[in-house]
Amino acid sequence: xKAIRRFTVRTVLPDSIAPLSRLAKNLRWSWHKPTEDxxxxxxxxxxxxxxxxxxxxxxxxxxEEIQQxxxxxxxxxxxxxxxxDLTSYLTQPQWYQRTQTDDAPAAIAYFSAEYGITSVLPQYxxxxxxxxxxHLKTASDMGIPVVGVGLxxxxxxxxxxxxxxxxxxxxxxxxxxxxMPLTLLREQDGTPARISLPLPNSRSLSAQIWRADVGRxxxxxxxxxxxxxxxxxxxxxxRLYGGGSDxxxxxxxxxxxxxxxxxxxxxxxTGAPAPEVFxxxxxxxxxxxxxxxxxxxxxQDGSEPMTWNEALTAVRSxxxxxxxxxxxxxxxxxxxxxxxxxxxxxxxxxxxxAHILELGAESYEGxxxxxxxxxxxxxxxxxxxNGVAKLHGVVSRGMFHGLWSxxxxxxxxxxxxxxxxxxxxxxxxxxxxxxxxxxxNDQDPASRWRKIYQADDNDLWQVRRDxxxxxxxxxxxxxRASWKKRGAADAELAWTDSVLDPDVLTIGFARRVPTYKRLxxxxxxxxxxxxxxxxxxxxxxxxxxxxxxxxDEMGKRMIQDLVRFxxxxxxxxxxxFLPNYDIAMARVLFPGCDVWLNNPLRxxxxxxxxxxxxxxxxxxxxxVLDGWWDEMYDGQNxxxxxTADNKASTDERDDIEAAALxxxxxxxxxxxxxxxxxxxxxxxxxxIPHQWLAMVKHTLATLGPNVSARRxxxxxxxKLYVPACVSGRRSIADNGKVARSTSRxxxxxRQAWPQVHVEHVDAEGVLQEPQIGDELTINAYINLGSLNxxxxxxxxxFGHVSExxxxxxxxxxxxxxxxxxxxxxxxxxxxxxxxxxxxxxYTVRVLPSNEELAGPAELGLVRNAA
Numbered sequence: 063x064k065a066i067r068r069f070t071v072r073t074v075l076p077d078s079i080a081p082l083s084r085l086a087k088n089l090r091w092s093w094h095k096p097t098e099d100x101x102x103x104x105x106x107x108x109x110x111x112x113x114x115x116x117x118x119x120x121x122x123x124x125x126e127e128i129q130q131x132x133x134x135x136x137x138x139x140x141x142x143x144x145x146x147d148l149t150s151y152l153t154q155p156q157w158y159q160r161t162q163t164d165d166a167p168a169a170i171a172y173f174s175a176e177y178g179i180t181s182v183l184p185q186y187x188x189x190x191x192x193x194x195x196x197h198l199k200t201a202s203d204m205g206i207p208v209v210g211v212g213l214x215x216x217x218x219x220x221x222x223x224x225x226x227x228x229x230x231x232x233x234x235x236x237x238x239x240x241x242m243p244l245t246l247l248r249e250q251d252g253t254p255a256r257i258s259l260p261l262p263n264s265r266s267l268s269a270q271i272w273r274a275d276v277g278r279x280x281x282x283x284x285x286x287x288x289x290x291x292x293x294x295x296x297x298x299x300x301r302l303y304g305g306g307s308d309x310x311x312x313x314x315x316x317x318x319x320x321x322x323x324x325x326x327x328x329x330x331x332t333g334a335p336a337p338e339v340f341x342x343x344x345x346x347x348x349x350x351x352x353x354x355x356x357x358x359x360x361x362q363d364g365s366e367p368m369t370w371n372e373a374l375t376a377v378r379s380x381x382x383x384x385x386x387x388x389x390x391x392x393x394x395x396x397x398x399x400x401x402x403x404x405x406x407x408x409x410x411x412x413x414x415x416a417h418i419l420e421l422g423a424e425s426y427e428g429x430x431x432x433x434x435x436x437x438x439x440x441x442x443x444x445x446x447x448n449g450v451a452k453l454h455g456v457v458s459r460g461m462f463h464g465l466w467s468x469x470x471x472x473x474x475x476x477x478x479x480x481x482x483x484x485x486x487x488x489x490x491x492x493x494x495x496x497x498x499x500x501x502x503n504d505q506d507p508a509s510r511w512r513k514i515y516q517a518d519d520n521d522l523w524q525v526r527r528d529x530x531x532x533x534x535x536x537x538x539x540x541x542r543a544s545w546k547k548r549g550a551a552d553a554e555l556a557w558t559d560s561v562l563d564p565d566v567l568t569i570g571f572a573r574r575v576p577t578y579k580r581l582x583x584x585x586x587x588x589x590x591x592x593x594x595x596x597x598x599x600x601x602x603x604x605x606x607x608x609x610x611x612x613x614d615e616m617g618k619r620m621i622q623d624l625v626r627f628x629x630x631x632x633x634x635x636x637x638x639f640l641p642n643y644d645i646a647m648a649r650v651l652f653p654g655c656d657v658w659l660n661n662p663l664r665x666x667x668x669x670x671x672x673x674x675x676x677x678x679x680x681x682x683x684x685x686v687l688d689g690w691w692d693e694m695y696d697g698q699n700x701x702x703x704x705t706a707d708n709k710a711s712t713d714e715r716d717d718i719e720a721a722a723l724x725x726x727x728x729x730x731x732x733x734x735x736x737x738x739x740x741x742x743x744x745x746x747x748x749x750i751p752h753q754w755l756a757m758v759k760h761t762l763a764t765l766g767p768n769v770s771a772r773r774x775x776x777x778x779x780x781k782l783y784v785p786a787c788v789s790g791r792r793s794i795a796d797n798g799k800v801a802r803s804t805s806r807x808x809x810x811x812r813q814a815w816p817q818v819h820v821e822h823v824d825a826e827g828v829l830q831e832p833q834i835g836d837e838l839t840i841n842a843y844i845n846l847g848s849l850n851x852x853x854x855x856x857x858x859x860f861g862h863v864s865e866x867x868x869x870x871x872x873x874x875x876x877x878x879x880x881x882x883x884x885x886x887x888x889x890x891x892x893x894x895x896x897x898x899x900x901x902x903x904y905t906v907r908v909l910p911s912n913e914e915l916a917g918p919a920e921l922g923l924v925r926n927a928a
Contacts, residue, residue, distance in 0.1 A: 314347070
């Protein structure tokens, strides 16, 4: 019998245990083990049925069970203690309050299309969402005043299962916000707060705002599934990364423009401080800058309106843009006409559509003039931008070089902040107890991880085996459930009870399954893989998981190929594929694996944080030198898979790198895990592999603090948030005086720049037989047209030169002695010291100069000597 109407009945708790509701609604429980354990102990069987969801657990309790809990003095006292601990956590000064000055922002808005915080709030698809969730959780722990903004998807991403022949199948179960740890944002009169955007054909897109409390960080999630909307508008937030391009564009308009409106409503209703810095996590939320520009051009507070250029200058000064994409194909691009159609519906009455289209235009060599590029708009709307690993910063500077075409690639103003992971969420409590000092140290955060060097090898080996054994039991349970969904009967599944062995070297591989991550590289030589799995002395076992995007047929085919291999009765006890990879699975998988495998096509992995999570649990990485591993591999914390020469074909490259992978496992990884032989003829192998454990200890002590999101957030605060706040405050102070003057200066420089050129350069000094230490005086005759010397910096770049006269290992000096020659011509002079031997050269260039610029390349203007 099917219900004709559905509603949620609220659980009413007695006063003595009323704090349970607060503890359940604040997502801190998802990384605070004592609180999680409290809910698990209230009713262990119900906890298992609701898959570890405190809100659903409380909703499932009967009146009798609630009364029993309320009458248990020990439980009541525990609830009281944990509630007091949460209050202390939410109110006590943390790192941010202890270390930052008045220059630090009062609030930071963080926009992301997905958030992976806990499996009970399934609003994520992969690494981007997990990173965003870890960003919020770590900000909470450190007291950084972040407020998150995203969308609430009615069906999240998707649940993955396998067909009988191993093909990925997707289902989209509808989520009920009332059954999740969310609170609806309401006006003072109790009505739900609403934001609204106009759509073409006199339609509108409205949304209500759900709040999730991630510790002390509020996360605002916009939900279009409300009665005021028509059917199409209600479905805008139906699923993550679903629908066609029109659907996706509306999601991104709602996230960016609607997100700013939601922030304003949140501040108005709660009194929370207005954000001073806006962090756009990937291009999906890029329209947030357009909404902020519109606010300044059409102010509602009586202040003087700004022009487009003035507002753009002000908005850029306080915006940070993070790109996660290492390939152009990964960027959201819409048809220019498509964006124009939606904008012309009245989305931005104060802003000319042409200005918006110009921001996303691929107006550079190789660009497509018919496309609107979200990442390009994000970069043009942000004064500060970063990639998510050092190598990714290099890749990003190359990928977006067209926006700064007059500069060398390494000068493109995109820095990097290497991602990190939230330690309390991902380190197993047993590993944390043996490896990490509980005392925080603001001055030396790395010191906490050096505790592992005090651990006895026997104790560490036992912890690692316990974690592996727990993984084995979890795999058996999940594998059996997966086979039953594929149509197998219980009588056929007795073999699943002996899958994997807690004493066998366990290698993990779990991630999204686009083709570049090469899920099936391990299958390149199936017979050799079988040999490794079934080796009588040094066997290995593999646990694999991952989802392919529903539209990615090649990714699905890779999953099917792997599943068919794992179905082979000869090896199925040593290699498994687990469907529906999510946070709950990951929390057992990462600690339980001895080695974490990652073999993408270099350099297509932006960061790849899964290996970080393994490392902080004592797992050793076996990876291509890509993403974070490229900068943190030191020869003692794992193994680097050699990469083939870029000139090799795709097949040749896969063959070479797969062969290297097999060789590393067979001759280096497995022998060390099982204990290499000693010189003593009476001892054939070590019972405990001390050399392996030395690598584990080194990994924990050195990688632990570096892969931590505390390090990542410290970098964001110091390198990006504080400078953006200083610039933003200065820009809008005194009715936007600096923004207005800076925008006028930028406009004047842009108009005059075509007139600027270097007429002649000469040098005075020892040029016949120069030696290190000799000084040259460089004279540059510059025609500035209508500009003044104060508008520019004239720079001499010098260093080693190649056979093609390209200057390497450059140093710079400014030519700061100025002589006016008349008619817009000036002589700029200055000294340089010859500081190296060998082929040496120099050149001169002219750059715009203004103290409000974040760097010399910001405007993309340069005039080089010919």
